[in-house]
Amino acid sequence: MSIWEYANPVKFMRTSGAILPWVVAGAAVCTVTGLVWGFLTPDDFRQGSTVKIVFLHVPAAMMAINIWVMMLVASLIWLIRRHHVSALAAKAAAPIGAVMTLIGLITGAVWGQPMWGTWWEWDPRLTSFLILFLFYIGYIALWSAIEDPDSAADLTAVLCLVGSVFALLSRYAVFFWNQGLHQGASLSVQSGERMSAVYRYPLYLTMLGFGLLFLSLLLIRTRTEIRRRRLAALQAREMRA
């Protein structure tokens, strides 16, 4: 029993079909409970009711980065071991990542307006998120531009690799370029001033919920891609016959 067995599309379809209802249920329960719980938390004495936005902002931002990392790993697996499911999973993940980045940016803008008095600031964190969004757009555009599926998988995987290096580079370059307005990580273990437990537990729940939400969307989208691929193969066979 090895993890590479799931590289077989049939096996992947069977297993993902079996676990999908559980993942979807978990995602729905965690996200809805987390968001409702978050919405009912008391106001922060400094930020007022805007603190409720954190339950969307932080999980979305976290997933935006994690999804890119997941795409990088999937691209590497495709390049090294040539498992088609891996390439399709990377393709399926990109739009989810782009939407998560967009949610992070929008909630950040709406939150920044009353707190900092501006919708947008060229702050390192904000800027690097915008750059990440650009990388997502380029990646998705490249996938949709190339017709041959295997070439598309190869080229996007190479782009993902190079893009990861440059996205990381840009992240540190913008720190050099402008000092920030954005607060530091609210949940890091080292930081002295930590979030109060009132906010922390619903936040953990929404983070888990967004993770499960991503997983369920990823499974569904990958299944869609596999079905499309199989359909194309069947149609090609029919044409030849």
Add this chain to the structure above:
Amino acid sequence: MIALLRRDLTLAVRAGGGFGLGVAFFLILCALVPFGVGPDTTALQPIAPGILWLGALLACLLSLDRIFALDHEDGSLDLLATSPLPLEGAVAVKALAHWITTGLPLILAAPLFGILLHLPGQAIPPLLVSLLLGTPALSMLGAFGAAITVGLRRGGLLLSLLVLPLYIPTLIFGTEMIRRGQEGGATATPLLFLAGITAGTLAVIPFAAAAALRVNLR
């Protein structure tokens, strides 16, 4: 490799405007900016480094699709791929040819355009050094983008979408260096970062670009 370089340079010159077009574009951009922001020295001086770098970046971008497109159409790219010269080397030479035809003229013309935009004299040496260090990375990353999009019919727009985000670090450190030079500050830190990015790009990107070319020639 030298033969390939000579061939590419000759082709660029014969095709007309290989050298001049990028610089002309650069000149137009620098001439248009004062119309957009007003002719005041106080308005132009702070944005001059950014305008010069953006101009160089866009001029470089304009000629990128020519790196591989023509060779792909007439089949000489397939010959290159089967020749004893490793494809990585061919990519590096192509990027070098692109740099000589667009990057080098830009660098030579940049001080002149700097004067147009009221860049103070003490900022000219950092401008030259930053362009000299930064533009090879632009050409090499452009070659990577061109290699990825070579098989596409309408690759031009996609090419800029893919390549421009990769230019961000170079742009940041390049303009930062000129700005610090303008204010008389120390330019060593951005200079080292810029040099590091270019060196890393030159070392790694030929392999990625050659891999992309091999996929497109399959």
Add this chain to the structure above:
Amino acid sequence: MIELGKYAGAVIGAYGLSLALLGGLIWQTLAANARARHALERQESRG
């Protein structure tokens, strides 16, 4: 009803926009999946 105070617009706007985006993504995912499954079933039943 919970009191949102003077930032009600910001909070509701952020939640509304985000949920709309997520909803759109989920809808698109499900619709594409259903389309692919139907097309595949039709093809398989034909061949």
